[in-house]
Amino acid sequence: MAAHSHHEPHGDDLRAAAQAALERAGEQWTAMRANVYGALSSFAKPASAYDIAEAVSRSEGRRIAANSIYRILDLFVAANLALRVESANAYVANAHPGCRHDCIFLVCDGCGTTTHLDDDSLTGGLRAAADAAGFAAERPVVEVRGRCAACVAQVADRAGSSGQSTH
Known part of the structure; x- marks a missing residue:
């Protein structure tokens, strides 16, 4: 799914x-x-x-x-x-x-905002790999840490206003 x-x-x-x-x-x-x-x-x-x-x-x-x-x-x-x-x-x-999905979280290290995604295609691949290894995955949890769009923009704005390169 x-x-x-x-x-x-x-x-x-x-x-x-x-x-x-x-x-x-x-x-x-x-x-x-x-x-x-x-x-x-x-x-x-x-x-x-x-x-x-x-x-x-x-x-x-x-x-x-x-x-x-x-x-x-x-x-x-x-x-x-x-x-x-x-x-x-x-x-x-x-x-x-009322709807079950595996957990995929995007966790912002800047502001702490956590977004939950419903995309069973990614966790379906994890479940299939676990199954192939003889492991019964009960609750896959995927967490991606990084920066949300607002924090990325804020860093870019600060870098732009101080004349620093964002590369």
């Missing part, structure tokens, strides 16, 4: 899609899980369990341990509600939890 586009729900629609996906997986949508998902989906960049624990603690008015958050995040990853950015040990809410 090659790259394709999705209708990506936001706000209450995203929360409802996540709840439906979790319940299809045979799990309950508890108040704590809803709070963790709400916190996770509010971050513009990948968030650590500690970031999420802090946000949930503020909203609940009591301290929530990161261990509790990790357990919920593991469940969310297994149920496709969240994706784990391995190199950052951080998580992002899956913008379309």
